Amino acid sequence: MERKIVLNNKLYHKESILQAIDDFKSEAKGKLLDDTFTVSLTSPHDNIHMEFANYVLGLMKNNGIA
Amino acid sequence: MESTQIKADTDSVTVTVNPKVYPIETVYSAAYVFLDSLYILLDGDPETGISVKLTPKNKTGNDTMEKIGMEFANELINYADYRERAKDSRKIREMLLQRALFTNDPASFTSKEADFDEEEFNTLMKELEKEEIEDPDDIAVPWEEKYGKKDSA
Structure with missing residues (x-):
């Protein structure tokens, strides 16, 4: 099932999103669609897109960006 | 808003x-x-x-x-x-760190760091001590003050 999530580029860090796509590659196919950070995820899990958004926030914290 | x-x-x-x-x-x-x-x-x-x-x-x-x-x-x-x-409290923290570094290795104290103002530091520390600290369980009260002196055996 394909799910899309739009992450606001004023609040989410692009490098963290790219890293998250890489980290999710075993669970989901993800790609960055445009500069508004629309991420498309293909996975059988229902809430994968929400988990993805949480994961990006966690990465931003760990990387000291936010 | x-x-x-x-x-x-x-x-x-x-x-x-x-x-x-x-x-x-x-x-x-x-x-x-x-x-x-x-x-x-x-x-x-x-x-x-x-x-x-x-x-x-x-x-x-x-x-x-x-x-x-x-x-x-x-x-x-x-x-x-x-x-x-x-x-x-940023300035106080910076001063505490400066003082700790200076105490451990005064030779490494460069001229820039020598701007350290002892008087200002003491004033800030006094202000900090004056601030009331919430201590509902009396943790900051010394044992002797709270329970009296222990008899020596």
């Missing part, structure tokens, strides 16, 4: 935050607290208004959406206060 608005829905709640009251760093800090229990989605503009959509991961919990929103608002206050205090 009000400082915080909470709009509860059936399965999520949206908290709208005024960034002039709670800057984006405070919103991030509050969001991290709930990463384990909620799905969090940030939107809006860090200059004009930030909206935080909170969706519980576990829907069997008894917390209402409004309560979740209020808890997030409390966390905003908590981190805003923490940041203000950190800003206020």
Whole structure:
């Protein structure tokens, strides 16, 4: 099932999103669609897109960006 | 714009935050607290208004959406206060670090660091000591003062 999530580029860090796509590659196919950070995820899990958004926030914290 | 608005829905709640009251760093800090229990989605503009959509991961919990929103608002206050205090005590922390470094290795103290003002440091320390500390369990009270001197065997 394909799910899309739009992450606001004023609040989410692009490098963290790219890293998250890489980290999710075993669970989901993800790609960055445009500069508004629309991420498309293909996975059988229902809430994968929400988990993805949480994961990006966690990465931003760990990387000291936010 | 009000400082915080909470709009509860059936399965999520949206908290709208005024960034002039709670800057984006405070919103991030509050969001991290709930990463384990909620799905969090940030939107809006860090200059004009930030909206935080909170969706519980576990829907069997008894917390209402409004309560979740209020808890997030409390966390905003908590981190805003923490940041203000950190800003206020920054100079004291820097001076304490300078003094610790100077005590351990005075030779490494460069001319730039020699601007260290002993008098200012002492004034700040006195101000800090004057500040009332909440101690409801009397943890800061010495043992002898609390229970009297122990008889020597």
